[in-house]
Amino acid sequence: MKLKFTKMHGLGNDFVVIDGINQTIPLTPENIRWLADRHFGIGCDQVLIVEKATSNADFCYRIFNADGSEVEQCGNGARCFVRFVHDHGLTKKREICVETAGGLIFPRLEINGEVTVNMGIPRFEPADIPFLVEKRDLTYTLNVNDKQIEISAVSMGNPHAVQIVPDIEDAAVSTDGRLMESHPRFPQRVNAGFMQIIDSRHIKLRVYERGAGETLACGTGACAAVVTGIERGLLASKVKVSTHGGDLWVQWEGKDQPVFMTGPATTVFEGVIELPPNEHRNEK
Numbered sequence: 001m002k003l004k005f006t007k008m009h010g011l012g013n014d015f016v017v018i019d020g021i022n023q024t025i026p027l028t029p030e031n032i033r034w035l036a037d038r039h040f041g042i043g044c045d046q047v048l049i050v051e052k053a054t055s056n057a058d059f060c061y062r063i064f065n066a067d068g069s070e071v072e073q074c075g076n077g078a079r080c081f082v083r084f085v086h087d088h089g090l091t092k093k094r095e096i097c098v099e100t101a102g103g104l105i106f107p108r109l110e111i112n113g114e115v116t117v118n119m120g121i122p123r124f125e126p127a128d129i130p131f132l133v134e135k136r137d138l139t140y141t142l143n144v145n146d147k148q149i150e151i152s153a154v155s156m157g158n159p160h161a162v163q164i165v166p167d168i169e170d171a172a173v174s175t176d177g178r179l180m181e182s183h184p185r186f187p188q189r190v191n192a193g194f195m196q197i198i199d200s201r202h203i204k205l206r207v208y209e210r211g212a213g214e215t216l217a218c219g220t221g222a223c224a225a226v227v228t229g230i231e232r233g234l235l236a237s238k239v240k241v242s243t244h245g246g247d248l249w250v251q252w253e254g255k256d257q258p259v260f261m262t263g264p265a266t267t268v269f270e271g272v273i274e275l276p277p278n279e280h281r282n283e284k
Contacts, residue, residue, distance in 0.1 A: 075219015
């Protein structure tokens, strides 16, 4: 079958975005892996599906990692989502309510073309992340690669473990990040963030994402890094987050308040692709 798609990115974190309202999509993990494959398919970090909402929201937003697993939230994807529904005439609202597996989010298309997303209230209780530990604390010790590392843990609709490092360029993202992602104390796996604090209003960040590996930027990872830094008294309420793909702004006023993230969303190209028969699809 033929499938219409749009290739987009938020600071290099790239997506295949598909309109699931006006076309039927076979959502199998095999299809997702094939679409995400950079050699045999289109290539992306995540596949995003636009669907009709099942509640009073404007849309439903489903997110699939490159390995075919469905996840709860994706901040860079949320910015691309609102740009997509505007560009494709699915809404005229500048701010929309979007239903995700991690809860409702409220992305807003700004006059300058950037997108601000109300990412909701961060959750620090271990059971909400989920994270297997006896009680909530500011930091935790995790055994990774035969060494003890200090992390903060938070849910931004999806689980995050954030550690502070002296220099993100020297951080063991590919090795420790992979081990943290599948650490047994995170039963639903985790996104592993490596944060370098430049000053109270500026950090650098790399993230090893669940099911995708290291990406050029991670929106929920940026939010997680900032809120954990604020909780620890290390960061101001509004912070510039520099990733390898570019800069985001994250703002959080503290307890019981939502996190706001602002950044670009870019359309790369649109196309039509024909899904090959099952027996010809590449399996990793």
